Amino acid sequence: MSIVTRFAPSPTGYLHVGGARTALYSWLHARKTGGTFILRIEDTDLERSSQESVDAILEGMKWLGLDYDDGPYYQTKRFDLYKEVVAQLLAEGKAYKCFCTVEEVDAMREAQMAAGEKPKYNGMWRDRTDHPTDKPYVIRFKNPLDGVVVIDDLIKGRIEIANAELDDLIIARSDGTPTYNLTVVVDDWKMGITHVIRGDDHVNNTPRQMNILAALGADIPKYAHVPMILGDDGKRLSKRHGAVGVMQYRDNGFLPEALINYLVRLGWSHGDQEIFSKEELVELFDLSNCNRAPSAFNTDKLIWLNQHYMKTLAPDYVASHLAxxxxxxxxxxxxGPALTELVKVQAERVKTLKELVEVSRYFYEDFSEFEENAAKKHLRPVAAEPLVAVQTKLAELNDWSVEALHKAINDAAESLGLGMGKVGMPLRVAVTGGGNSPALDATLALIGKERVLKRISMALEYISNRANEQ
Structure with a gap:
């Protein structure tokens, strides 16, 4: 049997990290088995769905590298199919028209709760034939009255739900539009979905959907319900915990590899291994190794992974995201320097790509002021002589390589009988504007000769003015 999985988001907002993890698990299961991964946009909620949200989902999938083999399908373009299935269920006596008003159903449920019973529709129109001709109606599925629905969940294990606990759910509204549980069933059936991997907030929907599939004579897929993601406070992950949309992590400077690696470990493990390439994930992923308990989001762990990938992925690839x-x-x-060269010297010094840009401006832009504390400490009158000496050595260089720069700085220090700190730190502040940078020789090589000499002159002027003020 060829495996077919799907990711079926509703376009009512951004691609949430929980949804992204579900998409990742579905993608991995399909890729591991040589199967098919389908993207389906469940846009039947016309009031809340938007093209902007569709675009955000597609952008998030592309950024994460979760390519799909088929789709995207849009449920709003499949209404004729859903209507055919509803008509079929009606004709076969497996669905019926219900003329209850909303007020009648509410009163029914209130009475049940008052009697200590589970509130649900009582099936009052299930077998009636005295249909009025002038009243609106919904169409309900005739759920079996007895027996048990058994879900052999690939993550949660065996789940049993008595049919007596389920009511006759609405499959078409009074305006004829299909409901979620009907459209999902029809699409999973017609698309040949073999494995439904989704959040465990759908567990209550599963027995209802299985009963509709059975009524249609359709093959019932295997189900795997993934536990929810919690914030570090133990509550369901939401905006109050920070970024929860996939593209917000892109905006904040994370690489897709870091987020993929982090999300897969939020509920799945392979021994003690923490770092996984995509190729390793495809090889090793197994739904049976997913946790049954919720996982807590840990931003520090994600940052650690991002730093790892910034340092270890090919610099030209990291540079493509840095751009x-x-x-x-x-x-x-x-x-200024090529971005690939910038990544080589800066990646291990920062946590995110966004931060990398923030601390690298001096490679491309001139500055008019030095960082106050760094200048106060290192651009003192005593620094003038070593700066003049190193400027002279640098000006004589025809070879602006890291090796030549390293030798020129050392020669300047030795000529004055000074330790590297007495030359290096004033030079660093002079050419970068602050007290932090990569190795000084590599920094100078990337800034370029003209800018370096100009900035040393600016630092000497700063020192002179400072001396005159004292």
């Missing part, structure tokens, strides 16, 4: 942040922060890189 987006360069554009977002409006940094002009027309003059």
């Amino acid at each position: 987006w942040h360069i554009a977002e922060q409006k940094l002009d890189i027309s003059t």
